[in-house]
Amino acid sequence: MRLSWARLLIPLWVECIGAVEISRHFAGRTGSALLWDLERDALASAWNERRAGSVAFQPGSLLKAFTFAALLESGIYDAGRKVHCNEGALEGEAALAYSCNEYFDDAAKRLGVDEMTRGYARFGLQYGKPSVKLREMLPAWKRLVARHREARLAPLFRGLRKAVEFGTARYAGAGGVAVAGKTGTMRDTALFAGYAPAEKPKYLLLIHLDGGSGGGDAAPIAGKVFRALFPALRSAFDPSRVDVALFWQNAPRQLNLAPGEYPEGTDIVTGQTRMRAPGPIAVKRDGDEYSVRARVALEDYVEAVLHGEAGGFQHAASRQAQAVAARTYAARFRGRHAEEGFDFCDTTHCQDARFVLQPRADLIGAVEATSGELLWRAGKPVEAYYHADSGGWLEEPSRKDAWWKAEGNALWEWRVKATDLAAALRLTFVTQQFRVMEREKSGRARALDVFGHPAEGTAFRTAVGRAMGWEKLPSRLFEVERRERELVFRGRGRGHGIGMAQTSAERMAAAGKNYREILGEYYPGARVGVSASGLAWAMRREGKVTMYSTQVERDAALLALAAKELARWEKELRLSVAPTLRVYPTREAFRDATGITDRVHGAARGSRLRLVTGASAETVRHELLHALLETNTRVRHPMWFREGLVEALNGEKSVDAEKVRVLLREQGLDRVLRSWREGLR
Numbered sequence: 001m002r003l004s005w006a007r008l009l010i011p012l013w014v015e016c017i018g019a020v021e022i023s024r025h026f027a028g029r030t031g032s033a034l035l036w037d038l039e040r041d042a043l044a045s046a047w048n049e050r051r052a053g054s055v056a057f058q059p060g061s062l063l064k065a066f067t068f069a070a071l072l073e074s075g076i077y078d079a080g081r082k083v084h085c086n087e088g089a090l091e092g093e094a095a096l097a098y099s100c101n102e103y104f105d106d107a108a109k110r111l112g113v114d115e116m117t118r119g120y121a122r123f124g125l126q127y128g129k130p131s132v133k134l135r136e137m138l139p140a141w142k143r144l145v146a147r148h149r150e151a152r153l154a155p156l157f158r159g160l161r162k163a164v165e166f167g168t169a170r171y172a173g174a175g176g177v178a179v180a181g182k183t184g185t186m187r188d189t190a191l192f193a194g195y196a197p198a199e200k201p202k203y204l205l206l207i208h209l210d211g212g213s214g215g216g217d218a219a220p221i222a223g224k225v226f227r228a229l230f231p232a233l234r235s236a237f238d239p240s241r242v243d244v245a246l247f248w249q250n251a252p253r254q255l256n257l258a259p260g261e262y263p264e265g266t267d268i269v270t271g272q273t274r275m276r277a278p279g280p281i282a283v284k285r286d287g288d289e290y291s292v293r294a295r296v297a298l299e300d301y302v303e304a305v306l307h308g309e310a311g312g313f314q315h316a317a318s319r320q321a322q323a324v325a326a327r328t329y330a331a332r333f334r335g336r337h338a339e340e341g342f343d344f345c346d347t348t349h350c351q352d353a354r355f356v357l358q359p360r361a362d363l364i365g366a367v368e369a370t371s372g373e374l375l376w377r378a379g380k381p382v383e384a385y386y387h388a389d390s391g392g393w394l395e396e397p398s399r400k401d402a403w404w405k406a407e408g409n410a411l412w413e414w415r416v417k418a419t420d421l422a423a424a425l426r427l428t429f430v431t432q433q434f435r436v437m438e439r440e441k442s443g444r445a446r447a448l449d450v451f452g453h454p455a456e457g458t459a460f461r462t463a464v465g466r467a468m469g470w471e472k473l474p475s476r477l478f479e480v481e482r483r484e485r486e487l488v489f490r491g492r493g494r495g496h497g498i499g500m501a502q503t504s505a506e507r508m509a510a511a512g513k514n515y516r517e518i519l520g521e522y523y524p525g526a527r528v529g530v531s532a533s534g535l536a537w538a539m540r541r542e543g544k545v546t547m548y549s550t551q552v553e554r555d556a557a558l559l560a561l562a563a564k565e566l567a568r569w570e571k572e573l574r575l576s577v578a579p580t581l582r583v584y585p586t587r588e589a590f591r592d593a594t595g596i597t598d599r600v601h602g603a604a605r606g607s608r609l610r611l612v613t614g615a616s617a618e619t620v621r622h623e624l625l626h627a628l629l630e631t632n633t634r635v636r637h638p639m640w641f642r643e644g645l646v647e648a649l650n651g652e653k654s655v656d657a658e659k660v661r662v663l664l665r666e667q668g669l670d671r672v673l674r675s676w677r678e679g680l681r
């Protein structure tokens with residue numbers, strides 16, 4: 001049996017090795033993978049194909065796709081039926097996306113053994129068989145994908161797409177091409193099965209890895225393979241980073257950089273501004289203007305948005321509420337400018353993002369305190385719109401804003417000559433008519449008669465904003481009066497009235513409400529959490545280390561280790577730091593927060609350390625050493641010295657560590673540390 005698989009696979013692979021080669025994506029792992037060309041019905045490529053035919057594993061959650069198929073074919077599927085899972089009560093498609101055990105246990109129970117057996121047999125699978133080989137999963141998935149147009153199975157295929165859009169398989173996303181798939185994580189086994197393009201499947205990919213998780217290990221490799229397979233559509237999709245167009249509204253005509261690509265930290269100097277690249281940047285020249293695109297870690301983007309949107313907030317709670325809203329907005333509306341090749345512009349069209357040279361400690365604090373937290377509803381980040389001032393009535397949720405007050409610039413007036421307005425709007429003809437025809441429940445103008453032209457309220461406000469300036473008509477909540485040659489607009493509020501009202505949020509914070517209460521007021525029914533299950537940060541201290549974790553009991557050992565190691569190294573190096581340690585519950589959450597996508601489990605920035613739960617002692621020490629060293633120098637040392645010193649002290653092997661070891665041998669620790677603090681001499 002073993003040999004026959006090998007015989008079957010090798011010639012096919014050799015035949016097409018020139019076309020596709022996937023092995024390189026699996027460097028450093030053990031396992032196997034099969035890539036099937038569905039159009040040619042032939043193996044396109046494989047990695048450890050012998051193992052694919054010989055090593056058996058528990059198929060786990062990969063089978064949920066077939067359970068779902070059995071459920072749909074049985075006729076007892078009820079689209080409205082929800083089962084309570086970690087992520088909340090989910091219907092079938094979302095349950096597949098999040099790989100909810102409870103939903104599919106319930107389905108199997110309802111179907112019964114006979115129906116499940118029949119259902120699995122349709123795909124050549126044996127129900128209840130404890131283990132399978134990857135090679136045996138292949139025909140089952142081929143049969144499944146072959147039916148991707150069947151209306152009866154549509155919820156299943158939508159669920160597989162959602163798994164990649166926002167569920168457990170989201171790191172399999174390939175940017176320009178739609179991927180559908182399913183992950184599985186069993187003891188010591190990480191699995192992925194999926195295909196692309198989702199609408200017209202061309203490739204089917206099955207992955208089995210020893211160790212790791214389906215979502216955190218197998219899916220990211222699948223993403224790499226799919227991106228390599230569709231080079232025409234390739235965009236370097238990375239869910240933990242967003243692409244931001246800098247200077248979107250005011251493209252610079254002067255720039256210190258020639259067109260090209262530059263690393264994070266590069267100084268960007270235009271005629272007016274100076275900033276440090278918040279991530280890798282690409283500079284292009286378009287006529288006599290430059291465009292600058294930056295790939296920014298999600299949390300750094302949120303920090304920049306707070307500098308644009310929350311600079312005036314006086315209270316920690318309103319800053320934190322704004323951080324969660326901004327992060328959720330980013331997660332939900334990523335790709336808003338996809339047609340132009342980036343995710344977000346840096347203006348209020350998306351979110352006002354300001355990448356400043358000296359970030360404010362209070363704003364960094366708000367990002368940190370809510371790190372990774374989003375607003376969730378029905379297993380998805382909500383459409384977290386927010387606005388400056390509600391004017392007393394929210395548009396959505398449609399109700400009175402209990403926290404609004406007619407203070408500050410909540411009330412406004414705009415006077416304009418009728419002829420000026422008509423000219424700015426470039427109307428072809430002009431009558432004497434000007435009035436609001438229809439209003440929303442909130443009182444906002446829905447339809448107007450603009451000098452004889454019917455216009456929607458939003459369209460009118462946008463047209464005025466474009467032609468005459470956005471500050472003129474701050475909201476649609478206005479009365480208009482004609483006074484001889486003038487039109488007088490008297491209004492309340494600023495912005496669209498959807499979601500959180502910033503002035504009201506500030507008032508809630510002043511009244512002692514916390515950020516969760518503020519968000520609960522303006523996004524009713526949404527849950528705040530690091531994942532859809534609403535995990536929340538809790539704080540614990542030991543020694544000089546402050547830990548934030550979503551599971552403090554489970555991470556207590558990590559905190560104890562950090563405190564012990566810190567005490568030891570502070571003494572040894574005669575340096576001191578009081579670090580905060582944030583422990584992420586999953587590697588996905590860590591990646592979303594830090595933008596680090598390779599197999600690293602920790603990161604440090606200043607005295608802020610980030611770790612994945614269960615990180616090794618070596619990782620903890622490594623990041624602690626970074627914190628201890630980085631906060632005790634004012635010199636910008638070269639990378640090899642920063643990393644090498646940490647690695648050498650931590651007993652790690654690397655080229656940089658070797659260089660520093662030579663220094664340590666020649667000069668001794670004291671002198672090297674002095675160089676570290678005062679500069680290399």
Ligand SMILES: [Zn+2]
Pocket residue numbers: 336337344345346347349350351
């Ligand atoms: Zn925009």
Ligand SMILES: [Zn+2]
Pocket residue numbers: 622626643646
């Ligand atoms: Zn390091």
